[in-house]
Amino acid sequence: MKDRRSIQELMDYLQTVEERELQFEKDAIIAAFESNNNQSLVIKVLSIFGGLLASVAFLVFLYGIGLYDSALGVVFFGIVCLLGAIWLNKISEKIIIDTVSVSFYIIGFVLLALGLGKLEMNENTICVLFMAISVISLLTTRNFILSFIAVLVLNGSVLTLILLNNNYDLIHLYVSVLALILTYVFLKEARILTLNVALSKLYGPSRVGLLFSFLFGLIVLGKGIIPLSLDYIWISSFIFISVIIYLISCIIKVIEVATVQQKVGIFIFSVLLLLSTIFSPAITGAILIILLSFMVNYRFGFGIGIISFVYFLSQYYYDLNFTLLTKSILLFSTGVLFIILYFFTYKKLAPNEKV
Amino acid sequence: MKNIQREDIYIINRHADLTERGVDRVLKEKIYNDKDAWKKFLRLFFIILGIGFSVSGVVFFFAYNWADLHKFIKIALVEGLIISTTSVALLPKINSNVRNIILTGSAVLVGVLFALFGQIYQTGANAYDFFLAWTLFITIWVVVANYTPLWFLYLILINTTLVLYSQQVAKDWSEILVFTLLFSINAIVLFVTVALSTSKRIEPVPNWFLYSVALASTTFATIGITIGIFEEYAIASPILVSIALIVFALGIWHGLKSKSIFFLAIIPFSVIVIISALLIKVSDGEMMLLLISLFIIASITFVIKNLMNIQKKWSNER
Numbered sequence: 001m002k003d004r005r006s007i008q009e010l011m012d013y014l015q016t017v018e019e020r021e022l023q024f025e026k027d028a029i030i031a032a033f034e035s036n037n038n039q040s041l042v043i044k045v046l047s048i049f050g051g052l053l054a055s056v057a058f059l060v061f062l063y064g065i066g067l068y069d070s071a072l073g074v075v076f077f078g079i080v081c082l083l084g085a086i087w088l089n090k091i092s093e094k095i096i097i098d099t100v101s102v103s104f105y106i107i108g109f110v111l112l113a114l115g116l117g118k119l120e121m122n123e124n125t126i127c128v129l130f131m132a133i134s135v136i137s138l139l140t141t142r143n144f145i146l147s148f149i150a151v152l153v154l155n156g157s158v159l160t161l162i163l164l165n166n167n168y169d170l171i172h173l174y175v176s177v178l179a180l181i182l183t184y185v186f187l188k189e190a191r192i193l194t195l196n197v198a199l200s201k202l203y204g205p206s207r208v209g210l211l212f213s214f215l216f217g218l219i220v221l222g223k224g225i226i227p228l229s230l231d232y233i234w235i236s237s238f239i240f241i242s243v244i245i246y247l248i249s250c251i252i253k254v255i256e257v258a259t260v261q262q263k264v265g266i267f268i269f270s271v272l273l274l275l276s277t278i279f280s281p282a283i284t285g286a287i288l289i290i291l292l293s294f295m296v297n298y299r300f301g302f303g304i305g306i307i308s309f310v311y312f313l314s315q316y317y318y319d320l321n322f323t324l325l326t327k328s329i330l331l332f333s334t335g336v337l338f339i340i341l342y343f344f345t346y347k348k349l350a351p352n353e354k355v
Numbered sequence: 356m357k358n359i360q361r362e363d364i365y366i367i368n369r370h371a372d373l374t375e376r377g378v379d380r381v382l383k384e385k386i387y388n389d390k391d392a393w394k395k396f397l398r399l400f401f402i403i404l405g406i407g408f409s410v411s412g413v414v415f416f417f418a419y420n421w422a423d424l425h426k427f428i429k430i431a432l433v434e435g436l437i438i439s440t441t442s443v444a445l446l447p448k449i450n451s452n453v454r455n456i457i458l459t460g461s462a463v464l465v466g467v468l469f470a471l472f473g474q475i476y477q478t479g480a481n482a483y484d485f486f487l488a489w490t491l492f493i494t495i496w497v498v499v500a501n502y503t504p505l506w507f508l509y510l511i512l513i514n515t516t517l518v519l520y521s522q523q524v525a526k527d528w529s530e531i532l533v534f535t536l537l538f539s540i541n542a543i544v545l546f547v548t549v550a551l552s553t554s555k556r557i558e559p560v561p562n563w564f565l566y567s568v569a570l571a572s573t574t575f576a577t578i579g580i581t582i583g584i585f586e587e588y589a590i591a592s593p594i595l596v597s598i599a600l601i602v603f604a605l606g607i608w609h610g611l612k613s614k615s616i617f618f619l620a621i622i623p624f625s626v627i628v629i630i631s632a633l634l635i636k637v638s639d640g641e642m643m644l645l646l647i648s649l650f651i652i653a654s655i656t657f658v659i660k661n662l663m664n665i666q667k668k669w670s671n672e673r
Contacts, residue, residue, distance in 0.1 A: 003671075010363055011371075018377040025370040032366045040666070042620045043659055049624065050655030053631070057648035064641030099655045103648070190379035193368050200369055255393050294396055297388045317411070324419035332412025338405030345401065349394040 007033055041300065047145055051102030058107055071118035078111030082133060089141040102145050109133075109153060123164050127157040142201045151209025159216060168226045175217040175281070176239040179288060182210050183243050186292045187250075211289065211301055215308055222282025222312050236281035240288055241274045247291045257348075282312040359385045402453055406460040413464065417471050426475045433468045437461050441496075455502035462493040462505060483519040490516055501557075503564050510544060510568065531586075534579030535595040541572035542602045549609060566617055569606070576602070577625040581632045614669050616662055623658045627651060 011024050067073055085104035088097050109130065116126050134154040138147055155178070162170045185192065185207055193200045220226060221236065248270055257263055277283045286309035293301030317327055364381060367373070388396070413436065417429065440461040444454045466489045473485055490512040497509045514537060521533045545568045551557045576599045583592035603622050610618030631647050 010359065010367060013359070014364075014367060014371070014373065014377065014381065017380050018374060023372050024367070028370040029367055032370065040616055042616050043662055046620050046624060046655060046659060046662075050627075050651055053628070054648045054651040054655070057631070057644050057651060061641050061644035061648060064644060097656075098659070099652050103652060190382055191375045193365065194373055194375045194378055197369050200365065204365075251393060254388075255390050255397075294388055294393075296382075297386055297392075317415075324415050325421065328412045328415035328419060330412075331408050331415055335405050335407070335409030335412055338401050338408060340405075342398065342401040342405055345397070349398045 004030060044145060047098045047102055050099045051106060051145075054099065054103040055106040055110070058103065059110060062111075068114065068118075071115050074111050074115030074118065076115075078108050078113075078115055081105070081108030081111060082137075084108075085146065086137055086141055089143045089146060098143070098145060101143065102149070105137075105146055105149060124161060127161045127164070130154075130157045138202065142198070144205045147202055147205035148209045151206055152212060155210070155213030156216070159213075159220065163220070163226065169229055169232045171217065171221055171226070171228070172232050172235040175214065175221060175236050175285065178210060178214040178217060179236075179239055179243055179285065182214050183247075183288075183292060185210060186296050186298070189296060207298075208300065211304060214285070214289070215304065218282045218285040218308065218312065221285070222280065222315055230279075233279055233281060237278045237284060240281055240284040241271070241278075244274060244284065244288055244291065245270065247288075247295065250295065251291070262348075280312070280316045283309070283316060286312050361386050399452065399456075402456055406456050410460045410463050414467055417467055417474070420474060429471055429475065430468070433464060433471055437464045437468065440464065455500050455505065458496050458500040459502065459505045459508065462496045462508065465489060465493050465496075483516060483523045486512055486516040486519055503561050507564060507567070510541070513540065514571075531579050531583050531592055531595060534575050534582065535598065538572050538575035538579060538595070538602075539598060541568050541575065542598075545569055545572060546602075546605065549613075553613070562617075569618060570621060572602070573606075573621050573625045577628055580629050584629070584632045584636050611665075616666060619662055619665065620658070623654075627654050627658075630654075 007030060011022075011026075011029070015022055062068065062077070067077065081104045085101040085108060088101045088104070112133075113126060113130075116129070117123075131154055134150040134157070137150040138154070141147060141150075158174060159171075162168070162174060185203075189203070192203055221228070245267065248266065252263060252266065257266065274284060274287075286305055289301060289305035290309060293299075293305050317331065320327055322330070359381070361382075364378065364386070368378060413433075417433070421429075440457055443449070444457040444461070449457075466485075469485050469488045469492075490509065493509065493512075497505050517536060517540065518533070521528050521536075545565065548557075548560050548565065548568070552560045576595070579595050580592070580599060583595060603626070606618045606622050610616070610622075627650075631651060634643060634647050634650065637643065
């Protein structure tokens with residue numbers, strides 16, 4: 001929370017960057033800062049874990065009283081829970097009901113899946129139904145955690161559809177589309193925020209939800225759990241590399257590389273380096289997450305990016321079908337390449353302390 | 356206008372007719388990483404990848420166990436690498452971050468040396484002695500470099516050594532005893548680090564280190580106590596519970612004092628899990644599970660409400 005003076009300073013500052021007179025709803029702004037509805041990450045995570053634990057206990061309770069004997073009962077109860085979660089968020093925006101609504105929401109999805117499965121409904125239909133439910137919740141609720149889960153369920157259903165129907169190569173379409181959406185969402189923050197209030201509230205949960213959905217796609221892609229045809233791997237790689245090259249062009253602007261020669265050099269070198277990972281798009285995907293998050297100074301995403309980068313890289317070398325000696329030479333020469341790169345760029349990248 | 360947060364822009368944006376161009380400019384000027392941040396990032400990125408890849412290349416090389424290479428040459432190679440990397444780190448002109456990254460690399464090479472030793476001489480060097488030797492012999496590097504990631508590696512090695520020791524040598528130790536030890540070691544490290552950095556005897560320690568160690572020790576305590584609840588080892592459990600009580604109290608006190616919401620969230624969460632386990636121990640009937648789910652919701656909500664009030668109080672004090 002801020003005091004009135006710093007809020008006023010903030011508004012004055014924002015006025016200076018705009019060309020025309022701005023209309024501030026001053027009372028609403030002060031009230032919004034006072035109610036302090038922006039929870040820290042810790043509180044959100046606490047809410048989610050609490051909701052998960054409570055849901056597990058409740059689901060076991062339902063099992064104990066024999067609800068699972070009646071498929072219709074399960075479905076009915078699931079719908080009630082989902083509606084209840086959305087309704088709770090409609091009537092109150094208070095953080096206090098977060099854990100309750102998260103629990104209801106999770107229980108609702110689990111019960112609905114169990115019940116419809118029991119009624120022998122087609123799995124594809126269930127996935128499509130889940131997609132519809134998550135879209136409806138995204139349209140109706142403004143709650144951070146609920147929207148986050150809805151984004152995950154939406155993308156998770158698409159991923160499940162691909163895996164269930166053995167159309168494994170469609171995974172490339174999934175990760176490529178997500179990469180493009182993710183890039184748009186990260187780079188067009190200002191546009192999405194100013195489009196309308198509803199979108200500005202959805203921005204945070206969608207960003208983190210999309211990030212995780214993209215990551216799940218990369219894990220499926222990198223882990224080798226599904227047989228992927230080598231003929232299509234270039235699709236994901238091509239999209240990721242193109243986006244990264246675009247990002248590099250933005251970075252070049254930020255770090256003010258002067259000469260055309262240097263620019264061309266950077267592009268050629270990056271393309272060559274990235275092309276060496278063409279058969280492991282998961283690694284390029286992780287680099288994409290790192291660059292995007294660092295660009296907009298999104299620390300959480302940056303951390304996720306670094307962890308997944310290390311993970312996919314180790315996975316790659318572990319799975320590689322070479323002798324340890326060949327792997328060792330490959331790794332060592334890559335290392336030397338980066339050390340040379342470090343010294344090569346040392347002067348350019350040195351901090352401008354002397355200026 | 357300094358000190359502008361992303362969330363501030365979000366809130367004002369909802370109640371004002373800001374334009375896309377204006378918001379974009381504020382974000383780019385105040386929130387997004389600038390030229391210097393990118394330069395620093397790229398420099399670190401290159402050197403970390405460089406050292407990281409090279410060291411893993413060395414690890415793979417010796418894992419290959421080249422039969423034609425004489426054992427003396429192998430050992431000489433690793434020792435030569437350790438000596439040369441460490442000497443490079445001693446060069447006065449090198450930037451301190453790079454020096455520390457190189458030292459971290461050579462600390463990993465010490466591990467390679469011991470692994471190689473075990474591989475050549477078949478000394479029955481089971482994993483536990485290997486990790487113990489590795490831990491002991493990098494102590495100097497760790498202390499001299501005083502670099503957080505290296506300390507973190509050191510702590511992971513200590514934990515690994517302890518776990519392996521309990522599995523391979525001290526097989527009669529109960530699970531609770533192992534968790535008590537793991538919990539105590541990490542709690543002590545946390546305690547010392549926090550005490551030293553609040554009394555300004557050392558540079559401020561990055562939060563990720565404190566949070567990871569705190570999370571690890573809380574997890575060990577929670578698992579240990581939960582096992583104790585269900586298996587009733589008469590000796591270790593009361594000791595663990597009493598240590599946990601003291602450490603948790605200290606943690607809450609530190610959280611309140613240093614205004615760190617993290618400690619105030621994980622400790623109550625651990626307590627909630629432990630109480631739920633106790634409730635299941637009392638009865639595992641259906642009604643108890645209903646009660647537990649209600650208890651979790653109510654208690655988490657209670658914790659969150661209090662955390663938010665505390666946060667509000669803190670920001671008013673500022």
